[in-house]
Amino acid sequence: MKRPTPPRAEASAAPDGADGRxxxxxxxxxxxxxxxxxxxxxxxxxxxxxxxxxxxxxxxxxxxxxxxxxxxxxxxxxxxxxxxxxxxxxxxxxxxxxxxxxxxxxxxxxxxxxxxxxxxxxxxxxxxxxxxxxxxxxxxxxxxxxxxxxxxxxxxxxxxxxxxxxxxxxxxxxxxxxxxxxxxxxxxxxxxxxxxxxxxxxxxxxxxxxxxxxxxxAKGALSLTAATLLAVAGIAAGPAFGWTHPLTLGALLLAALLALVFVRVERTxxxxxLAGELLRQPALLRSALGAGALNGSYLGLLLVSTLHLQQQAGYGPWRTGLAFLPAAAPLALTALYSGRFVARLGPARLIAAGAAAAPLGYLLYPREGAGVRYATDVLPTMLLVGIAFVLAFTAFHVQATGSVPEPLRAVAGSFYQTAVQLAAALTTVLCAALYPAGRGPALALVTAVALAGLAVALHGLLPRRAPRAPRAPDAAPPSRRHRHRPPRERP
Structure with missing residues (x-):
């Protein structure tokens, strides 16, 4: 006797792409x-x-x-x-x-x-x-x-x-x-x-x-935007008017006041x-600070190196783009496999390794001299920065979004990217303000920012103490005066 064939599921029952096609x-x-x-x-x-x-x-x-x-x-x-x-x-x-x-x-x-x-x-x-x-x-x-x-x-x-x-x-x-x-x-x-x-x-x-x-x-958006633009404008005014000029000090003071306004608006x-719960997520905060330090220091380096290579070393735009490629290409080449690295080694270790490679690369970049030997002066720095991004880029994102509850993950990703972009804006303008004094001060700032990111990453490797569970009221030891004594048994 032939067994009846079970009915096939309708093709429309599965969403498009669920079956791999x-x-x-x-x-x-x-x-x-x-x-x-x-x-x-x-x-x-x-x-x-x-x-x-x-x-x-x-x-x-x-x-x-x-x-x-x-x-x-x-x-x-x-x-x-x-x-x-x-x-x-x-x-x-x-x-x-x-x-x-x-x-x-x-x-x-x-x-x-x-x-x-x-x-x-x-x-x-x-x-x-x-x-x-x-x-x-x-x-x-x-x-x-x-x-x-x-x-x-x-x-x-x-x-x-x-x-x-x-x-x-x-x-x-x-x-x-x-x-x-x-x-x-x-x-x-x-x-x-x-x-x-x-x-x-x-x-x-x-x-x-x-x-x-x-x-x-809208109040929160306007206050944060105005604070950011005024901070950049105040730092940029320093080389032009002097750091003690009323225009410079006024812009920086107004930026600080607007930042306080933003905090006040968001709290009320x-x-x-900005959900207040995000600021109570330590892994998210470490990721935002660390990724901001890595991205900001990287763009600061590229700003300094662009001006150095084209204005002093005689590089053209095409040659400059090729010179920076060893820092950017490794991340693109390993993007499809980075998730596996994070799953195998854990984000905290990869972040710490990447945060250590970046400042080492910045220290190797020449501080003085107009000429440049690419193989010894620029290439080692670019390779180390490329390694830093390969190790830490995906790990930062995984640690940032994977450490928060599911309902907060979307806004946590936006908060994380906000920190990354604002760090880029502020570090870039600081490097540009220091560059007229020479590459040395600007690169010192870049290195300091990267070292701050390394400190945050190393803090993430420290063992975490589990929070103590609150003791139940009935589990508290009775005081000596009111200690309950069991009744004596009568013969």
Missing amino acids: WSPALWGLLFVLAANMLIDALEVSVALVALPAIGADLGLAPHQLQWVVSGFAAGFGALLLFGGRLVAILGRRPVYLAALLVFAAASLVGALADHAALLVATRFVKGFCAALTAPTGLAIIVSVFPEGPARGRALSVYSLFGASGFSVGLLLSGALTEASWRWTFAFPAPVALLLFAFARRLIPRDTPDPKAPRRYD AEQPL
Whole structure:
């Protein structure tokens, strides 16, 4: 007798991609999101290599030129938490599409700018656009791709594009700046418009979560943004007007007051941008401080090295981009395997090893002299910095988001990235302010920042004491006066 064949499950019962086979639309959506992540990641590196050409064309000193880098980082970092709130209230699709259009327009205006103020303004706007699209792209992947191997593969592709962006930016900027620095800011415009055309068809429509916060907390966003910009402006004013000039001191004092305003607003807001629970997560705080120190010191080094190689050693933009590649390429080459390293060795050990490699590399960079021998003066530093990022980059993210409860992970990721970007903005302007006194003081600052990150990483290796459980009231030893005595047995 023939056994009856069990009925087959309907193909529509499983979500697209759950069985390992992705439709062309799903592949297209992934590559749109990943390509935009690549564009966001290369925005810093394309500006770094082009800095000397921008300064020569617009007549900018280093303390003014740094705004091209720190302006983008300030817009990205100061508005990242606010961007997440916009997405939660307005929805992922409309915010993502609008950010792509504004990014394209800002790229075109920046390429045509003849004044430093307009160029810096476009960089700030592009940083805000990145603050909208980078976390939103990740949220779209998590919502569209089913949990399991499909989502893991999608996140790997997304991370690979993001890790490759810095290297791609170095090569593109080196090639385009040979023609004109304006091409380095113009080429993202058509790319963003092309991504917009595909994203409009591929990004699914969504409705805002009714449980999400409904208040924008504009006061918190404005106070944090103003504090960041005034801090950068105050530090940049030091070399131009003097560190005791009323303009310098006034900007720094006002930045400190606005930072206090931000803290006050967040403590009293009904729905704050920065959840207070995040500040009680020690692993998240260590990751934010350590990653900020690593990223900030790295960009400070590249700023100093860009000016050194092109203005003193006679390097061209293309040669400078190639010189920096050993620091950026290793992370891109190992991005797909970094998660395995973290799972096998643990994030704390990898972070400590990476935090030790970075300051060692900074110490090897020459402090004096205009000439340079790349193989002995620059290459060892770049290789050690590349090793630091290979070891610590993914480990920082895993430690930051994996140490907090599930409901807080999205905002924890934004808080972590905020610290990384703000550290980049402040370290860059500090290095630019010290550079006129020589490479030595600027590199000393870079090394000090990296050593601070190493101290934080080593603290993370210390054994943690388990919190003592509160003693139950009935388990407390009775006092001598009121000690209960059992009754004597009568014969």
